[in-house]
Amino acid sequence: xxxxxxxxxxxxxxxxxxxxxxxxxxxxxxxxxxxxxxxxxxxxxxxxxxxxxxxxxxxxxxxxxxxxxxxxxxxxxxxxxxxxxxxxxxxxxxxxxxxxxxxxxxxxxxxxxxxxxxxxxxxxxxxxxxxxxxxxxxxxxxxxxxxxxxxxxxxxxxx
Numbered sequence: 442x443x444x445x446x447x448x449x450x451x452x453x454x455x456x457x458x459x460x461x462x463x464x465x466x467x468x469x470x471x472x473x474x475x476x477x478x479x480x481x482x483x484x485x486x487x488x489x490x491x492x493x494x495x496x497x498x499x500x501x502x503x504x505x506x507x508x509x510x511x512x513x514x515x516x517x518x519x520x521x522x523x524x525x526x527x528x529x530x531x532x533x534x535x536x537x538x539x540x541x542x543x544x545x546x547x548x549x550x551x552x553x554x555x556x557x558x559x560x561x562x563x564x565x566x567x568x569x570x571x572x573x574x575x576x577x578x579x580x581x582x583x584x585x586x587x588x589x590x591x592x593x594x595x596x597x598x599x600x
Contacts, residue, residue, distance in 0.1 A: 448511035456516020465521040480514040
């Protein structure tokens with residue numbers, strides 16, 4: 442498991458933000474797998490990361506001090522030391538945002554098409570047909586509402 446995989450969701454994203462904001466004041470390579478640095482948070486924290494044994498990494502922040510967890514300060518230091526990882530993560534974020542934008546566009550297109558179909562259908566109905574359709578929809582909605590008061594479908598499964 443990689444260093445970043447051991448961080449919680451919050452620690453990872455907050456550490457990413459700290460890195461991007463330039464909160465790593467300084468760092469030095471101590472050995473082939475160990476780095477030490479100062480990360481600015483609510484105060485300056487002393488951080489040491491061991492990339493071979495991430496759980497042996499240390500930070501004197503209240504969240505991680507004396508614990509084998511990966512805090513945001515360790516993540517920030519790691520991403521500062523390994524900018525290729527930072528670039529990879531930022532690229533993944535950009536790709537995700539582009540995919541979400543594309544999904545949103547497709548959703549809007551689909552909803553607009555559905556709206557036009559509904560409008561066309563409703564306009565094609567006579568007054569009597571429209572009244573009947575409205576009554577049926579209202580009865581179905583009412584049925585669903587009343588049924589949910591009597592039955593919790595998830596809890597009432599027999600299997």
